[in-house]
Amino acid sequence: MGPLEIIRESRKHAQATQKKQAESFERLGILGDFAHPYLTLSRGFVVDQLKVFGRLFERGLIHRQEKPVYWSCENATALAEGELEYHEHVSRAAYVKFPVVRLSGALREWVEKAGDGLRGGREGDKLREGDNLNGGDKLSEGDLPENDKLNKHDKLCGGNLHEHDKLNEHDELSEGKLSEGNPTEENKSTHQLEPISALVWTSTPWTLASNRAICINENLKYTLVESDEDGMMIVASSCLDAVRQLKPGLRELGVEFAGCDILGSRYVNPLVGGGAGATETVGSPTEMPFLHGSHVTAGTGTGLVHTAPGHGQDDYLVCRRHGIAPYSPVDARGRFTADLPGPLRDMAGLKVLTRGNDRMIDRVRSLGMCFHVDNHYVHSYPYDWRSKKPVVIRATPQWFIDVSQIKARTIDALTGRVKFCPPRGLRRLTSFIANRDEWCISRQRSWGVPIPVLYRRDTGEPLMSSGVIARAAEVIAAEDVDAWFAPEDGAAMARWLPAGFTGDPAQYTKGRDTMDVWFDSGSSWTVVRDYLRREGILDQAVSRGYLADVYLEGSDQHRGWFQSSVLTAVGSWDPEKVEKGGLEKSNILEKSNILEKSNILDKPIILDKPIISDGSPNLESSTTSTNLEKSTSNLQSSTTLTNLEKSTSNSEKSTSTNLEKSTSPYTANKLTSTSPPVSSTKIALPTLPYHNVITHGFTLDEKGDKMSKSLGNTIAPAEILDGNKQRGIPALGVDGLRLWVSQSDYSSDVTVGPTVLGHVAENLKKFRFTFRFMLGNLHGFGGSAHRDPAADPLGGYAGDPLGGYAGDPLGGYTLDPLDRYTLSRLQALEQTASQCYREYNFARVVKETNFFVNNVLSALYFDIKKDCLYTDAVDSPRRLATQAVLAEVLRTLVSVLGPILPMLAQEVWTASPAFLTRGVASPFIAGWHPVPTAYRRPDLEADFTRLLALRDRIRALTDTATRRDRAVRNSLETAAYVTADPEGKLFAFLKKYNSYLADYLLVSRFVLNGQPPAHARYDYRDAHADIAGLGHCSISLVPSDRLKCPRCWKFTREEGTELCGRCQHVVDRRGRMQVEG
The missing domain is CATH 3.30.2320.20 (Class I aminoacyl-tRNA synthetases (RS))
Structure with missing residues (x-):
């Protein structure tokens, strides 16, 4: 299927799914304008999203880079961190030996010391400083790669190599000195050194083909161990016990040294053909360095980390500082490619996570590099959230948002201006943002919003500018997103180029990457903004500092929607470019910043100049611009930002001029493009997408186990609505489902099953019986029509100190202490429920209402008042007062329970007497019913x-x-x-x-x-x-x-009478009224 066919089929599927979701939402009693929903596939939404992208570009937050990203082999696309799930995963982990072929002066001393006790007449291969494994080559200054040179005034103190481990002919190595082409006295030593290996541990043996360095921590302690089978090896002292358990015969050699003593040494990777006398081939440098990495810890492995910059984030950042380019011979489906080094090309086409991994371990064994293999290493591993399959990390050119420039302002805004429920959500969201420097936003899919970039057909160089972005938005607004993916070439490409572009449109083609779906959802605040603008209340929203009151989603959205929404909102905010209403106005229609490639790693040349006639950027004076020469990274910070915004990790900082000029085989010369850097502007308060963030957990079965189709413990919402007799699930309807959700502590994972739902059914039944009792006993009651104008406005009883007040809805009724107590508790319930709803604490609303219904009404008020309701005269002051209280209780409970049980609330409202409904069709139109605070009687x-x-x-x-x-x-x-x-x-x-x-x-x-x-x-x-x-x-x-009265059942009847005095009076009065009538 071609892109357009995929888009059309995807659109049909999305529209059909949206229709089903809308029907489900309506059935669940969710209020919404379902006739006019906002959809991310709508043309207007796509255009707004492109405008957000354009503002991010103008602020210098968009750049292109080749770096390792999470990659779905099933879907052949890059993934963001928010699209990952972590599961227990079984891997084959390996301990691998890499031969060390050049020793730093400090390490040589330790090896000699250890070797003194090993020689015992045993002849070994010479391994002298500057010699390779054959011992035939002598080291001269020219033999050292540039990155291994030291400036002439630097010294090796305890082996601590400065900055890039560079050596210079005048620097000291141990007690000897290297001279141009001449062996040192040390080199003339007759001492013969034992062969030595660096022992690394990896849980991804398939990446060994991409090894470019070994990382150590210069602050850790290391030691030398030896065995007859494996020879001498370097291991971190803290990992020695764990390594010894793998081979109990391992012997310590009695030396311990700092990690910095290893720096300056070199090793080879026999897997790719490295070794003495080997010729260097593409993708397989002969000798490789030891580098310091702060990510190397003392807790796991061997303290020496196999480093493949094309397959790991830490690896990439460390190697980037040393000019070592990422190398990733893996295709989009997770298979080895023919770009493998020659000795490994027979593995091309093998899946790296399965057969390719096994074959690599076999090759490690055949080359004598294997120390140990753990065939059942269980660890947490990232999976694609869609395919549910494990992902790989591979280096590809992708588009990124530079989060490092905006994360401090974002965290400040979240901390001071957003409420989180539960409160721990703030810490979770801000920690994700604080630990994130970039957001990979490009995806290799046809369905989605395109990244508006053009590429030169001949060189692949990207052309991204405000003008290109604006043109894309204009064309898509007129023709829909399909226009971008339609095949076009030649002169037809002119419509995608900005006004004033004088080059040949036929030289360009449209990019095929689409934006991350979290960028789609993260732009949804534009819909709220547009709605507020249409309603004329956008100014109010901007003044209060947020657009939507609430964002509600699962706890996984701290890495997804919650995060992407605030990043796009803060990132696109520019206090110097605001329109009426306080929101930023984009000028992407006016600017035309053209992006071009630089030959210097991560130093793009960004032009703000017109295009010359041949379509090439006008490079006049650009390479000599002082600002460009000083700009060492597209991750630079504005001078007015806070410390956190200024502080990027050491791994993100640019390298020195020497590195940029380096001719080392590891130097990257990849395309890296970026948008203009953020200019220094005053700090302002951006309008945030939300004011409250509510996070809910996930659904578990009654045993607390995660629901899974394979376990057969899943429960569909339809089963709760309609019931499932075979599984013992009662039919709860919409209200039952909502009640179960509301009474649960949604801030954590929630359990559900037949037993839990059975309790919910009983609870729902209790609410229904309570309303039915009150409605039945309000029959014939007319509200204010039955008041006694001569009565105390607040009723009252003997000794009641409470006076009346104007407008009391129960004024004119003679209320006894129990009536007043019930109203006091009702007022407390209404106040608590109102506050809980404001705090989104639905479980407490249910809990407090349950207590009131069960303990105040059923067990007390109803139990006691049944007597007067059933046996008093219909117009007795006591009965009328009780009915007035019941009416107030019913009206209040409809308000309190209405948001949770909307169907029951509407049903009760429809059956309620006219004096309560006052002609209003629904309680949700009538609104919340406040109980007068004067009813509260703590005494x-x-x-x-x-x-x-x-x-x-x-x-x-x-x-x-x-x-x-x-x-x-x-x-x-x-x-x-x-x-x-x-x-x-x-x-x-x-x-x-x-x-x-x-x-x-x-x-x-x-x-x-x-x-x-x-x-x-x-x-x-x-x-x-x-x-x-x-x-x-x-x-x-x-x-x-006394005797039992047959009418009221009380034992208050006098002997010789048929009824008690009260009942007799009621019966006689009724008889007189019938006669008179």
């Missing part, structure tokens, strides 16, 4: 804490009577006699609520300081009950001395 809540303590004491006695002794069927058969000190606090407290306590304690009669019957059928006692710090009392639970 009353404290009182009910004590009353409930007394209730618990009496309930314990009732349980004994009903469950153990079967003497009582329910508590209404009993009377409670409580005796307290008449002068104490407890007596005064109980007297205050005396008239309500029979109802609140669910007994038929409550007697304070009365004498219980002497000959009661039973008498359950608690002689020393402590009531919440008010004092002690004695409780006696005895049978009621």
Whole structure:
């Protein structure tokens, strides 16, 4: 399939998938303008993304470089760190010996010292300083590669080579001196040295073909070991025990020296044909250096690190400082290419992670380089998040964003202006950004937004300018992105070139790389910006410093969307170029900076000059420009940026002039292009894409195991919505799924399974029953139409100190203490829920609502108020007050639970009386219902804490009577006699609520300081009950001395009557009303 066919098929698939996702979102009760979604494939989005890219280019943040990148062999494309997953991986790791052929003076002394105890008449190959393995060549100044020369005033102190390990004829090597072509006295020594190897460890043996150096740490201690099979080897002292376990017969030679003593020595790689007298071929230098690397640690391997700059980030950075180019004979599918050195070319076509790796180990063995192979080395290894296959690292030319210039400002903005939920998200996101200097944004795919660059057909040199970027945006805005990928040549290419370009358009072709998908999603803040602009509120957003209130995604997006969004926003911000509304205005239509190649590593020549008639850049005076000569790296920092922005690692700094002039075979001469550097401007506050970042975990099964199709433990959302009887999953519907999510601590991984979902079903059922109870008991209630205008505006009860206030929705109802207590707890719930929603703490909303429903409503208010609701007159002040409280509770719970249970909330709203809905069709249109703060009664809540303590004491006695002794069927058969000190606090407290306590304690009669019957059928006692710090009392639970009323079931009927006094009054009044009616 060609690019255009791939694009069309991909577009069809994306549109079909988007339609299904929209349908799923709507079914899940998610509010959104699904008729007008923003899509990254839309023409307007692509154009906005190109404009963001253009601003990044203008700010000097875009550059092209050949360097190692993560590479998906399955999809044949580069990957960013955000596209990786790390899994346990089994590799074949190898310990490999590289023959050392030239010794520094310091290392020679240590080898001689160790060798004194080994010779014992044993004849060995001569290995003198400056000699190769054959011992026939003498070292002269001209024999040393340029990078190994020292300036004449430098000294070797303990073997510590300065900067680039360069040697000069006047520098001292141990006790002897090198002279131009003449052997030193040391060279004339008759001492014969033992052959010596550098022992390295690698978990990627297939990269040994690309070896270009061995890294040591000059601050570590090293030693020499020896065995009959392997000869003498260099190993870090800290790794000696681990190495000895591989071969117990290994012998220490009793010397220890600093890593810096090794610097200046040289070794060969027999795999690529290196060795004494070998001729150098392309890709296989004869002798290679030892280099200092700060990434070499004492903890693993041997303390000597095989270094392949084409296959490792640390390797590349170290070698770059020494002018050693990356070399990567691996193709896009992860196979060895014919660019392998001659002795290895029979491996061409083999997959490097499988057969190629095995073949390389076999070759290591056949050459006598193998010390040990670990066939089952388990370690964490990067995988492609799409293909789920292991990746490789290979050097290819790619486009990058220079994050080092903007990361300090980005971290400052995140730290001071963005809220994270959970808070640890800030540390995670900023640590990723702080440890990142570059972002590889080019991908080798046809589906995506193209990187707007043209290449010369003859040389492959890139042409990127503000004008080229602007033209690409203009053409795509008119014709869609397909136009970029359509084949064009000759004069047709003129439309992609900026005005004023006088060269031959036929000399150029369009690039085929597309942008990283995280650049796509990371540009989505432009949609919010455009929406705010259309609504006329962009100025407000800029003033507050952010566009969207919330970004919500999984914890993996700290490396993805969260990061790419803020990097593109901060990177494209320029305080000197702002339009109305405070957002940067791009001038990519006006500038025409042309990018060309320089012959100096990482020193691009960036022209701001017109193009001459032949289409070549006008190079007049450019190579002598003072600024260009001083510009040693495209990673330079603005002088006004913070220390972190100025501070790039040593590995990122440019090399010296000597390096740039070096003729060493390792010197890179690759194409490296970049955009103009960031100019020094004042620090300003960029408009951030978000104000809150919410991170959720991932779904695990009930055992806490990761869900996997192979394990058969996955649960699809549809199974939760519709149920699965075979798996024991109840049908929860949309509300059940949302309730499970909301009640979970989403800041960590969340478990789900039949048991968990069963609890959710019970919880949902409880909410439904609670609403049904309230709706049923509001039947016939008219709200304010039933108020008593003569009543206290706040109701009140004997001793209630609370006065009324204007506008009280419950004014005119006679509320008792339990009503007031329930409203106080309701107000606390509403305030807590409101705050929790603002903090995105949905689990606490569910927890607090559960507690209120179960403990305040069901177990207390409903349990007690059923009596008056079912048996009082429909117009009794007590019943009306209870209904008014129920209405307030229902309206509040609809607000509190509506965001979590929208279907149930709408259903309740539709069934609610008209005085509550007031003609509004939906609770989500009506908005949040605040409970008046005057309802909050901390003093009353404290009182009910004590009353409930007394209730618990009496309930314990009732349980004994009903469950153990079967003497009582329910508590209404009993009377409670409580005796307290008449002068104490407890007596005064109980007297205050005396008239309500029979109802609140669910007994038929409550007697304070009365004498219980002497000959009661039973008498359950608690002689020393402590009531919440008010004092002690004695409780006696005895049978009621009255009869059961068949209407209300209370034992309050007098002998000789059919009903209790209350019920008789209700019945008689109803009868009179019917007669009168």
